[in-house]
Amino acid sequence: MEPWLAYLVLCPAALIGGMINSVAGGGTLVTFPALLWALGGTPGATIIANATNTVALFPGALSGSLGYRRELRKLWGWVRWLALPSLIGGGAGSYIVVLAPESSFKAMIPWLIGLATVLFILQPRLMPAVKAASSPESGAPDDSAQATPGGRHLWLVFVLQLLVGFYGGYFGAGIGILMLSTLGLLQLGNIHHVNGVKTVLAGMINGIAVVVFVISDSVNWTLAVPMLISASIGGWLGATLARRMDRSVVRRIVIAIGVVLTTWYFIQQWLLAK
Template sequence: MDLDSALLMLVAGLLAGAMNAAAGGGSFVTIPAMVFVGLPSVAANASSTVALLPGTLASAWAWRHDYRSLQGISLATLLAISLAGGLAGAVLLLATSQRAFDHLLPWLLLTGTVAFAFGRPLGAMLRERVRVGRGSVLAAQVLLSIYAGYFGGGVGIMMMAVWGLLGDLDIKAMSALRTLLVSAANLVAVICFAVAGPIHWPETLVMLVAAIVGGYLGAILASRMPAPVLRGFVILFSTAMTALFFWRAWG
């Protein structure tokens, strides 16, 4: 890794950590940055998951006193689904050819961007019209856990939108549970990636350390800036990255 690549990893890690702490969407920075320095997209995706894992685990620890079951669905059941789904998603990523993932990545970025931009209002709108049973929520949780292990952009917002269809739930408890389950899926995916070996460690370690620092700075930033401004920045940035990767894959 040359100096220019190291500097890009440093800046991307700082920005991604700050975004995750303030509003979310850090993977929209880390994956493109790793691709731009020459990492294959599958390795970039896996390495990004590793680099951002400490931040998600720290968030899960911070929420530890607020974990609750979900409308009669036990925490143990949800954790088991997340761990199994995260492993399945990681294995699926490793089985995806480089060429196929290069063409799939823009669509994954688009999915994450749409979920980030419209997940909350769509979830609120659906809650006014739709109620679902626990079986449907469990089935959706399986799919979302697989998505978390495979790519994961916007998955936390997707989870909360689906859970909201059960009825009125405590937003604080939902946020805590979302953080725990996404962390569980990411953790098992990281273990799988580490064993299988697609991680590029020099770039990952620089970004990991920078993301921890960025997370601290992002928490300070979030306390001083309006939330809509932060969300707007993430949406604009992720939209630009999505458009760039569509051009890269299909242009």
């Protein structure tokens, strides 16, 4: 494929993906399929697409934590506690991607995109439960937070974070929703505290995955760099326009994309391949 044609598709896809990530999440459902299309029949295309996508969207995941500096002041104990399972899980998941045969990851693509789509469908039902469970007590003030890790669900969340980290390193779409569900079991104060911890941990998971993908030479830098720039611009635009955009509309669009892609990849894998 001519490079200019790939850029013509990938840069707008990354721009849109960055905007979606900053507003509602789910940008991977736009950028990953675009990369698969651009790489075409390149050997190892699915693994390269996954690695390149992770690198391209990483700055957005990292910069998102800056918006929660105030909420995180009291919660660094929790971040330190959950950093270990995040890094171990993320490293293991990304290592499995580059270690296993490409055919095994390729076979998982419809299931992974389908899982991410289901997570976005369930998100509105999960959020009220997270908001209710995250406060130490029903009458807790809005800025309340248990600063020191503790509570009956502590080790359960540790193990769950290990699993979330593994999934995040392996593919990653929807890890924010998974973490909102698990972190909601802890007494972190309000939903903004939960979001702050979630964003930092997501940055750690993506960061260790980037390290593994770079070391294993799985990244197509010719595509990654312009996508990274486009996604960063998209993230800034999304954050700027977020107050004027209806998140529910964006989420419905992401879900529609996910349903179409899941259906197409299942058809491609189970019908057209025969």
